[in-house]
Amino acid sequence: MSHADLLTLRRFLAPVLGEVPEPEDPGSADWWEGPRRWWSGPLDVEGLALGSLGALVAALEALARVRGLGARGLGARGLGAGALAGISTSSALVSASFGSISHLRVDGAPPDVWAPLSGFHATGDGWVRLHANYPHHAERLLAALGLATAEGFDAALRERNALEVERDVQAARGVAGAVRSPQEWAATPMGQTAASRPWIDFTLENGTPRLASEAVPLATAEQPLAGVRILDFTRVIAGPSATRLLGALGADVLRVDPPQLPELLDQHIDTDFAKRSALADLRTPEDLARxxxxxxxxxxxxLGYRTSGLERFGLDPLSLRAVLPHLAVVSLNAWGREGPWADVRGFDSIVQATSGIAEIYGAQHDGGWHDGGWHEGGRHDGGWRPGALPVQALDHSTGMGMAAAAVALLAARERGVTGSAHLSLATTAAQLLRSRPMPPDQEPSAVLEVPLRHAQSAYGLLDFVPPPLRVAGQQLEYPHPPELYGTADLRWRTA
Incomplete structure (x- = not known):
């Protein structure tokens, strides 16, 4: 896969939209502007970020065509010409959006992103990446190591090898991933399964078309998703970032969380612009019925929860589609819906570790990355440690793919095609790893200005970045900042 191939991720919409023509030179496509590189590192993270936004632009173009919005400023140019007139992005917008939580300030203070037990830790034979930001994951991690407190934590890890830590923590329903090389990951059944699936995995059926005039009476060029209702059962970054952007495009987004496992506050503030936040305990008949x-x-x-958990309540993709054939269902997980880890917990940082990305970005303690390879001594070299992407690009690009899939399914429904789509962080990682490595002597020279917005909220004064799109020739903005977590009613705004 070349750099240009990442810029053409919109090709994965073909099962829904038909062939999606690409410009002859994706590197100068008319749906984005700005430099091609700005992050340091050996992989084409910029191509992944731009390409995922490009998929959403293509889906919005298709939806505008179906709904006949061209006369009002959308759809004036054909698919083959590139982006819709008035819908575009830029390197600066994409870069800022993918690093949104690093730019967030609440009354001038940055968010506290990582918990003490999260991150890379040395084991008896190498490295493991742990995720313990959520209190229940921290408890499970300690239990897996036979600890009641964090005292003795590092020693307990060094008594085990990396794969043992991964196995024991996963068995305890915690979150861990051993640092592997790309070759080691590619040889595992889960790595092979993730690499074999399309970036957006659609399941489609024929149905009865819904007329655009009946389905979306409120849609306009500036708000192409006005009148669309989105029920959001996702958390952390990927899904919430997708619905945050769809809310800015006019959709009525209602996010629902379980009261017994609340979202991290900083994560809520970062990703819950343009939506409402409600709580529902699905274990109670009343909340489940609602x-x-x-x-x-x-x-x-x-959907962003594990399939086994959703099946208990009839809210998994198959169950929902069986009783609600009109519904577009877009789901994600860490590892894919097939394979031995299909129901294993995972996050962007964990997938980076297991898939080989952390190895590629590994560095000697003197700083910098060294040709993306293992150094003498590999995981046993005391001067080497694993690294990470400049932003949580697997999360954000998967989220943009989810948004693109949702919009494409909305367009398809109005011509009689309904269905679902699934994405995974591991398959997104496979797309990135297939890209041609960046030469280490070609560091980016671009320094991008960070666009910032300011707004009073229930949490104080927020400094934040805007949505990564321009629509109808104008910068898209969030209609409102995050509301107080879990305070919305379980109802649609227009009901």
């Missing part, structure tokens, strides 16, 4: 009613009235449902 959520099912909301799903029956929705246009799209986003």
């Amino acid at each position: 959520v099912r009613e909301l799903a029956s009235e929705a246009d799209v449902v986003f």
Whole structure:
């Protein structure tokens, strides 16, 4: 895969939209402007970021064509000409959006992103990446190591090898991943399964078309998703970032979280612009019945929880589609919906570790990355440690793919095609790893200005970055900052 191939991730929409023509030179496509590189590192993270936004632009173009919005400023140019007139992005917008939480300030203070036990840790034979930001994951991590507190934590890790830590923590329902090389990951059944799937994995059926005039009476060029209802069962970054952007495009987004496992506050503030936040305990018949009613009235449902957990309540993709054939269901997980880790917990940082990205970005303690390879001594070299992408690009690009899939399914529904889509962080990692390595002597020279917005909120004065799109020739903005977590009613705004 070349750099240009990452810029053409929109090709994965073909099962829904048909062939999606690409400009002859994707590197100078008319849907984005600005430099091609700005982050340091050996992989084409910029191409992944731009390409995922390009997929959403292509889906929005297709939806505008179906809805006949061209006369109002959308769809004036054909698919083959590139982006819609008035829908575009830029390197600066993409860079800022993918690093949104690093730019967030609440009354001038940055968020506290990582918990003490999270991050890379040395084991008896190498390295492991742990995720313990959520209190319940921290408890499970300590239990897996036979600890009641964090005292003795490092020693307990060094008594085990990396694969043992990964196995024991996963068995305890915690989150861990051993640092592997790309070759080691490619040889595992899960690595092979993730690499074999398309970036957006659609399942489609024929149905009865819904007329655009009946389905979306409120849609305009500036708000192409006005009138669309999205029920959001996702958390952390990927799914919430997708629905944050779809809310800015006009959708009524209702995010639902379990009260017993609340979202991290900083994560909520960063990703819950342009939506409402509600709580529902699906273990109670009343809340479950209300959520099912909301799903029956929705246009799209986003799912980010493990399939086994959703199946208990009939909210997994197959169950939802069986009773609500009009519904577009877009789901994600860490590792893919097939394979031995299909139901294993994972996050962007963990997938980077297991897939080989952390190895590629590994560095000697003197700083910098050294040709993306293992150094003498490899994981046993005391002067080497694993590294990470400049931003959580697997999360954000997967989120943009989810947004693109949702919009494409909305366009397809109006011509009689319905279905679902699935994405995974591991398959996104496979796309990135297939790209041609960046030469170490070609560091980016671009320094991008960070666009910032300021707004008063229930949490104080927020400094934040805007959505990564321009629509109808104008910068897209969030209609409102995050509301107080979990305070919205379980109902649609227009009900």
